[in-house]
Amino acid sequence: MNYHDELANFGWKTSQSQEHHKYTIPAILSLLPKEKPLNILDVGCGNGFLVNTLSSAGHHVIGIDIAQDGIDIARRAYPHLKFEYRSAYGQLNDLFESPVDVIISSEVIEHVYSPSRFLENLFNTLRPGGYLIVTTPYHGYLKNLVIGLVNGWDRHHDSEREGGHIKFFSETSLGRLLTKNGYSNITYKNSGRIPLLWKSMVCRAQRNT
Secondary structure, eight states: OOGGGTTTTOOOOOSSOOHHHHHHHHHHHHHSOSOSSOEEEEETOTTSHHHHHHHHTTOEEEEEESOHHHHHHHHHHOTTSEEEEOOTTSOOTTSSSSOEEEEEEESOGGGOSOHHHHHHHHHHHEEEEEEEEEEEEBOOHHHHHHHHHTTOHHHHTOTTSTTOOOOOBOHHHHHHHHHHTTEEEEEEOOBSSSTTSOSEEEEEEEEOO
16 A cells, blocks of 8 residues: 555445534634635645635635545536546645645544645645644543543554554644644644544644745
């Protein structure tokens, strides 16, 4: 399996809102710069629901994904929007005629083999001073402790699950990786469930100029 194949069989079935959309999208919207319209690239757009939400808010948005089923569903559901079958490791600067202001990648980085290469390519796609918003399942001390106390680690790291998570991040480890790849001004607005047991980290970082 190569980099391009790792998410190719996600198994999208519908264009409707998914569970994670309910708690990540409000946080994502709150972290967007206030200017409109923004050029926004959704990396790992899946079924296109987030792209449509952002477009409806007045932004110029393009979605990319290597899950062909997701792209097909998105194109049928939102024919007025642009979706491309592309890898986040490949060339992305040609998607917009002007620089990309914001890249959003929601619930994707935990699936990729090389998060550093992934973040580096997104960095090179953003305009200087532009923002990256990443969401990924939250792992912190208290949550990890609770998972252990209820004997949940075997289920949490189920190796038989196809297309499951292969990377696990805390705020510290994600922040360290972002800093290593040229990002700064890192902030978090975590979401889902209750504080310190959040479902997802919602992180905004700025490309250094």
